[in-house]
Amino acid sequence: MKTTWALGGTFAGVSGAEMVAEFERNGASGLVLALERYGVDFTTLSALLGVFLLLGLTHRWGQVFPRWAPPLTGRRVPRWLPLVPAWLGALTLGPYGVAATLLYLLPSAAGLTDLPDKEPLAGWAGWTVAACGIGAFAVYGTALGVAAWSYQRRTRPVCLS
Structure with a gap:
């Protein structure tokens, strides 16, 4: 969009x-x-940071700093560094996207509530733009939760005793 x-x-x-x-x-x-x-804008920059976080959770450079990150190259990424923003994002964006879909998008689509009336995003145009944003929150929040859970399991400390 x-x-x-x-x-x-x-x-x-x-x-x-x-x-x-x-x-x-x-x-x-x-x-x-x-x-x-x-x-x-803010949402575009946030989305780019979010994609970077998802990639870090799913690629090796999310566990060991890559060569393009001097002076940290080769050092382990502290486990909490990607997990804190990942879980915060998953626990806020996912529920927001799902709740907004159920409470705003579906009732409007079913004709139970009015469509937006403020120009330039009035009527179905406003609903469509909102659906893209809200849908993205739901999908991204869910993906972030799955990736964080996977990263957390893959990086958990091993008990040697």
Whole structure:
């Protein structure tokens, strides 16, 4: 969605320029507006960090610092370093995404509640944009929980006694 907007396209009938204009109307700073024009905002940066965390939980460099991380190259990654943000993310984002799907998306889709009415994200366009974000939270939170559980099991200390 953000990439489509950054490349000048429209998503759910909403253009990137309309989103930038909405940010501007809401009083966003010059830096935020400049980044938003390229499809980069807080959520995009958070998603990139989240992907990095998921990769670290599932790859060897998440257990031993790789050569591209001097001066830590070759040292073990402290077990808590990826697990704390992973479990915090899993325990907040996953339930949020699932609850928002059940309480906001499904009732709106079934016609039980009204669709968003604030432009530029009014009607089904707003619902679609919300569904992408909420769905991403549900999927990412679940994936983070599975990856954290796996990492925790693979890195648990071995009792020698």
